[in-house]
Amino acid sequence: MFKIDRFRLIALLGGLLLASACNASPDATAAAPFTDGDQYVTLTPPYQRDSASGKVEVVEVFSYACIHCAEFSPYADDLRKSLPPGVVFKLVPAPFNDSWVPFARGYYAAKKLGVVEQTHDALFDAKFKEQYPINSMDEIASFYASHGANRTEFMKIANSPEVDAQIKKDLALIQAWGVDGTPTIVVDGKYRSANIKDFPQLVALTKWLVQQELNAKKGK
Template sequence: MKKLFSALILSLLIPLTAFAAEYSDGNGYITLKNPVRTSTPDKIEVTEIFWYGCPHCFKLEPLTQAWKKNLPTDVKFNYMPAVFGRNWLAHAKAFHVADLLGIEDKMHSDIFNAIHLEHHRLNSEDDLAEFFVNYGVSEDEFRKQYNSFAVNSRLSQADAKIRAYGARGVPGLVVNGKYLVTAETAKGNNNIYNVVDFLIEKERTK
């Protein structure tokens, strides 16, 4: 009977062990050589590096929204727009303007849809000013924020963090300033949040 019980316990442990070994540094994620300080040390921070013009980021967005619906109380999620090219700047500024005005949640997916489904480029201040009017923001208020010190400061801070993460493209997920997850490391967008969940649990157990 004892042997049967031991065999049963072993059979239950094997799947758990296999799951724990499913991801490792270089397989699913990359461990940063130098951890980056997070803005919420009392929580496990997950940051998505993105660009509104990126088709891969657009395809990831529904998965992100679904994952966020069940966000644990000990996890903080942030979006961080990257500027890896000249035409990325307007989109990054648009995100920060929306965030400063408290309407980022309303606009985020809509901007993706406007660009990728409705084929609006939204890559100039004028285009974006017109778009923001649909969310109750006057053109004057938009332009004031778009060219503000606050937005430029956020751009600089994000650029510094993205460089520290060692990110070279988008989308990318950084977990607690320690691990970088990409579609390449996770072997596809559909697996990105499985790796993120694994790393969140890894951080919890430390």
């Protein structure tokens, strides 16, 4: 897992991955490419964010305040686009501390206003590549306003009781999943990424876990 205070990214740009890691061998005797308790953890009991959808859920727990999430964002975009039918990709903003809560509020306001798609990567770029001062709720609102959001409406939604409740719900779910760093991937509320050496491995692990879930659903 990518820790907040003890980030475990050993070789972000280095190291070879098995190109076939996300394509499990049809040979039932073949060793799994990832180990439960090492690269991922099976959650007991399993939790699911939106079980009514009937789809396998891939959830990225992230924060716009996290530089590692910014670095993972291009990989997450490619992952989302490559997921097979029957799988949905979701984002959950982590409200781990007071400085991260405004970004969670901003995410839900942007989602309500329908501007997440065009601002998600742009916010990472503005904060970490262009070094704009985006930290306070006011600065976050200004960023979204510069991308077409109504500033007054944005602030109203961001500070609404509805968003308060959602953030509280998110924190409880994240804690139940055992997430203590970002970015973390949770697949179908059953599997959480753990000791990952780089972002390509995190993508490969996610695809492999998704396939396990799809296979399990077919077997029912």
